[in-house]
Amino acid sequence: MGQIKLNKVSKSFGETEVIPPLDLTIEDGEFTVFVGPSGCGKSTLLRLIAGLEDITSGVIEIDGLDATNVPPAKRGLAMVFQSYALYPHMSVRKNIAFPMKMAGVPADEQARRITAAAEALNLTDYLDRRPGQLSGGQRQRVAIGRAIVREPAAFLFDEPLSNLDAALRVGMRLEISEMHKRLATTMIYVTHDQVEAMTMADKIVVLRAGVIEQVGTPLELYHTPCNEFVAGFIGSPQMNLLKGDEAARHGATTIGIRPEHTDVSQTEGTWKGVVGVAEHLGSDTFLHVHGVPGCDPMTVRVDGELPVRHGDTIYLTPQLDKLHKFDTQGLRID
Amino acid sequence: MARTVTQKRKIINTAAAWSVGLLIFFPILWTILTSFKTEAQAIADPPLFLGFDWTLENYAAVMERSNYGRFLWNSIVIAGGSTILGIIIAVPAAWSMAFVPSKRTKDILLWMLSTKMLPAVGVLYPIYLLFIRLGILDTKIGLVIVLMLINLPIIVWMLYTYFKEIPGEILEAARMDGATLKEEVLYVLTPMAIPGIASTLLLNVILAWNEAFWTLNLTAAKAAPLTAFIASYSSPEGLFYAKLSAASTMAIAPILILGWFSQKQLVSGLTFGAVK
Numbered sequence: 001m002g003q004i005k006l007n008k009v010s011k012s013f014g015e016t017e018v019i020p021p022l023d024l025t026i027e028d029g030e031f032t033v034f035v036g037p038s039g040c041g042k043s044t045l046l047r048l049i050a051g052l053e054d055i056t057s058g059v060i061e062i063d064g065l066d067a068t069n070v071p072p073a074k075r076g077l078a079m080v081f082q083s084y085a086l087y088p089h090m091s092v093r094k095n096i097a098f099p100m101k102m103a104g105v106p107a108d109e110q111a112r113r114i115t116a117a118a119e120a121l122n123l124t125d126y127l128d129r130r131p132g133q134l135s136g137g138q139r140q141r142v143a144i145g146r147a148i149v150r151e152p153a154a155f156l157f158d159e160p161l162s163n164l165d166a167a168l169r170v171g172m173r174l175e176i177s178e179m180h181k182r183l184a185t186t187m188i189y190v191t192h193d194q195v196e197a198m199t200m201a202d203k204i205v206v207l208r209a210g211v212i213e214q215v216g217t218p219l220e221l222y223h224t225p226c227n228e229f230v231a232g233f234i235g236s237p238q239m240n241l242l243k244g245d246e247a248a249r250h251g252a253t254t255i256g257i258r259p260e261h262t263d264v265s266q267t268e269g270t271w272k273g274v275v276g277v278a279e280h281l282g283s284d285t286f287l288h289v290h291g292v293p294g295c296d297p298m299t300v301r302v303d304g305e306l307p308v309r310h311g312d313t314i315y316l317t318p319q320l321d322k323l324h325k326f327d328t329q330g331l332r333i334d
Numbered sequence: 335m336a337r338t339v340t341q342k343r344k345i346i347n348t349a350a351a352w353s354v355g356l357l358i359f360f361p362i363l364w365t366i367l368t369s370f371k372t373e374a375q376a377i378a379d380p381p382l383f384l385g386f387d388w389t390l391e392n393y394a395a396v397m398e399r400s401n402y403g404r405f406l407w408n409s410i411v412i413a414g415g416s417t418i419l420g421i422i423i424a425v426p427a428a429w430s431m432a433f434v435p436s437k438r439t440k441d442i443l444l445w446m447l448s449t450k451m452l453p454a455v456g457v458l459y460p461i462y463l464l465f466i467r468l469g470i471l472d473t474k475i476g477l478v479i480v481l482m483l484i485n486l487p488i489i490v491w492m493l494y495t496y497f498k499e500i501p502g503e504i505l506e507a508a509r510m511d512g513a514t515l516k517e518e519v520l521y522v523l524t525p526m527a528i529p530g531i532a533s534t535l536l537l538n539v540i541l542a543w544n545e546a547f548w549t550l551n552l553t554a555a556k557a558a559p560l561t562a563f564i565a566s567y568s569s570p571e572g573l574f575y576a577k578l579s580a581a582s583t584m585a586i587a588p589i590l591i592l593g594w595f596s597q598k599q600l601v602s603g604l605t606f607g608a609v610k
Contacts, residue, residue, distance in 0.1 A: 052506050073512035085507035089525045098521075102512035146511070 002063065002076075002153035002186030003028045004049060009058035011041075011048055011210075018044055019210035021058060026154075026188060026203075031180050034190045035197040036207035036233070042190045043158055045207070049188065050156050051075050063153060073102070078147035079156040082163060084139045086131040092118075092142050093127040099150045110149075117145040120179075137168045144179070154186035161196065173199060194234055198222070206230050228330035231256045237286055237301070239324070242294040252325035252333055259286065259301040261322035264308075269315025273298065275308055289316065362586070369393070369579035376575040392580035400563060402584060409559035409588075411474050412549070413542035416481035417535055420489045423482075425531075428493035429519065433502060443494065446487040454484075454547050465552060472554045480552065481542045488541070489534055496530025497523070529599070536596050543589045560585035 004026040011019040019041045026032045034042040047053045049060060051072035060067050067075050078099070086095050093114060100110045118124045121141040131139055140160060147155055157176070161169045177200050180187050191197055197204050198218045206213040206221065206229075214226045218234075225231035231239045239256045247255045263269070264287075273289035276297050283304045288297040300316060308314060325333040339347075356363075367383070368376050375386045396402070431439050461480065462471075470476030500523065508522045524531070546561040553562055564585050567578040593600070 050510060052509065072506075072509045073514075077510070079507070079510045081503045081507060083501060083503050085501065085503040087504065087508075087522055087526075089528075098508075098513075099511035102517060146507075150511070 003061075004154060004186065004188070005061040005064075006049070007059040007061065009045075009048060009060060010056050011044055011053065012056045017056075017210070019048075022210075022212055024205065024212065024215070026186060028186055029184045031177075031187045031189065031200060031202045032205060033197040033201035033203070034188065034205050034207060035192065035194055036213075038192055039209075040207040041210035042192075042207050044210075046079075046156055046158055046188060046190045050077055050079050076153040077156055078150045078152035078154075079158065080140075080143045080147050080160045082159040084131070084143045084163075086139060086142055086146075088131050091128050091130060092123060092134070092145075095131065095142055096145045096149055099146060103150070113149040113151075114145075117148050120148070121145050136164050137172065140164065140172060144176070148179075148183075152185070154188060157187065157189040159190055159192070161191075161193075176200065195236060198234070204234075206233060224332065225256075225324065226332050228254055228256070228326045231324055231326070237299045240295050240298045242292070242298075244294040246294045247325075250323065250325055253328045254326040254330065256324035256326065257318045258322065259299040261319045262298075262300045263317045263319065264300060264302050264306070265315045265317065266312075267315065269317040271298075271316045273314060273316060275310055275312045275314060278308055278310060280304065287314070289314065292316065362590075365579045365582050365586075368576055369583045371576050373574055373576045376579070392576045393584070395577055396567070396580050396584065400566065400581075402563065405558060405560045405563040405585075406588065408474060408557055409543060409561075409585075412477045412481060412557075412559050413539050415474070415478040416485065416542050417489075417538040419478060420482045420486050420538060421493075421531065421535060424486060424489040424493050424534075425519075425524075427490050428497050429523065431490070431494050432497035432500075433505060443491065446490060450487055458551060461548075462552070471552060472557050474557045477549060477552060477557055477559070480548050481545055484545070484548065485538050485541055489538055492534045492537070493527070493530065496527050496534075499530075500526050532596075533600050536592070536600055540589055540593065 006022060006024045008021040008023060009019070010017065010021040034045060036042050044053065048055050051067070051070065055068060058068075062070075062075055062077075087098065090098065096114050096117060097110050100113065105113075114127070115124075118127055121144060123138065123141055123145060126134060126138060126142075131142065134142065140163075143160070160176075161172050164172060173196060176187075176189075180200075189196075189200060201218055203215060204218055204221055205215050208229055214221060214230045216224075221230060221234045225234060225239075228241060232241060235258055237259050239258050240262075241254050241256050243254050247253055271292045273291040276288040276290050278288075279286040281304065285302050285304050285306060285308070287300045287302060287308060289300055290297050292298040298316065302308070327333050369392055370388045370390070371382065371386050372389055372391070375382055378386075431443065465471040465476055468476075470479075504526070505518055505522060508518045513521065543559075544561070546565075549559050549561045550565055553559070564578070564582050567574065567581045
């Protein structure tokens, strides 16, 4: 069980309000990702749920019980930190055992859970080492192991993959997703990386300046972003946003078109442009096209085989049914 | 590019380091040598370096005249007691300053340090009178308290710097893992700070052991430590350099031996956190 409900929760540091009152419900078993640019309050929100920071006003409910004034240890939540936060003076075994020791779990049960966690996380051979003797990926596994053995109501991840190199990050991402499928426990995951958010989440919460911009499944956010900010933040490469006459023709202040929703031709089309940088990824090529009115450069995703080079003139045609329109406030027009 | 050190350079550096080291150590060496000379040879001109008649008569004389064991015991109790008491008070103080600082924490730290800038003699009278009133003049407990207070700012400062090096996230992890404040300090903070706590302990034992102003002024016979033992050889019957040196050697020997065996700990503790 692990439903988490925030009711008018707000947080101020002194005079500065970092999170204005917000409401949010995270359902039991759901993988929720808080995503947003740095300083948007996503980590603070996680720390409020964890109990590491006190909320200024509002109510936090965990499984229907008021947890607002419950200390972190008693909330039944486990947290994985960006810096791993392992105990450097303890072996891997003792690190993983620590929360169980604090909770007074019997020794044989401790041993059973350590063995199970170590097997699941490929740590069996490293149980007697110190964290200092492990690689970054292994340390992160130990941190996850320490969280798993508590059998928490929910897992809280605070940018757990930021300190890993790119290749390792993809692997760990899959492992965490698989772990979620296996355990079916509520997970809240904070990241600034929208790719992590898209690939892992059941539900994404997009935050900006402490305010929830949109909540939805990855594809909902991708297909129907509620405003310009979400449209620009979700999706990689970013959505192209056009202002001015082009937008006015569609009855909007701003129109958005994703790089993958533009047809490219060498002979005719709506917009004429010159290819600047062409990024060849093999399967796809991203073209940065100059000369499109109201958007410079415009990013376009084309087939990796398309023979285009720097300086080529091409024509672009947006797929009109995939066009996003926004009004003067940046809100979506349907 | 790696910095290359030529052989010649290495030799010069080594020689220079040894010269400075010997220069610093020389007074101690001279004291030790003098303690083995006769009184006449001790004041010989030109001074005798090694070519003298080695004798233990000064040590015998000192042992006969003074109760070395009692002074030694007083020193151990005063230095050890004031350090342990100081650590017990300083650990929670440094913990709160390092992990739950307020706007004024830096000011408090500086204010504490500023008390060390006051000449000790400036507060001699008030403390002396307080000691008389409290009936703790010439008692070990009185000296334990006063030396603890004298060194407390340094103990707090040192522990504060060591605690600052410990990432807050690790303590938060402990909190999430269900540790109470006591368990957090006991199982996580203290073991991680052991190098720092150990070097703080050592440094304060040394400072307290060598402290002469308060130990000389606030004791007479009962609680007098080794500093008073040395001082008792410096005046009444004119100067007897050899006996004074023997007494000094006996007073510094324990702390010298302690320092020798713990030098690795001291150095690693004092440079703790400099290299990650």
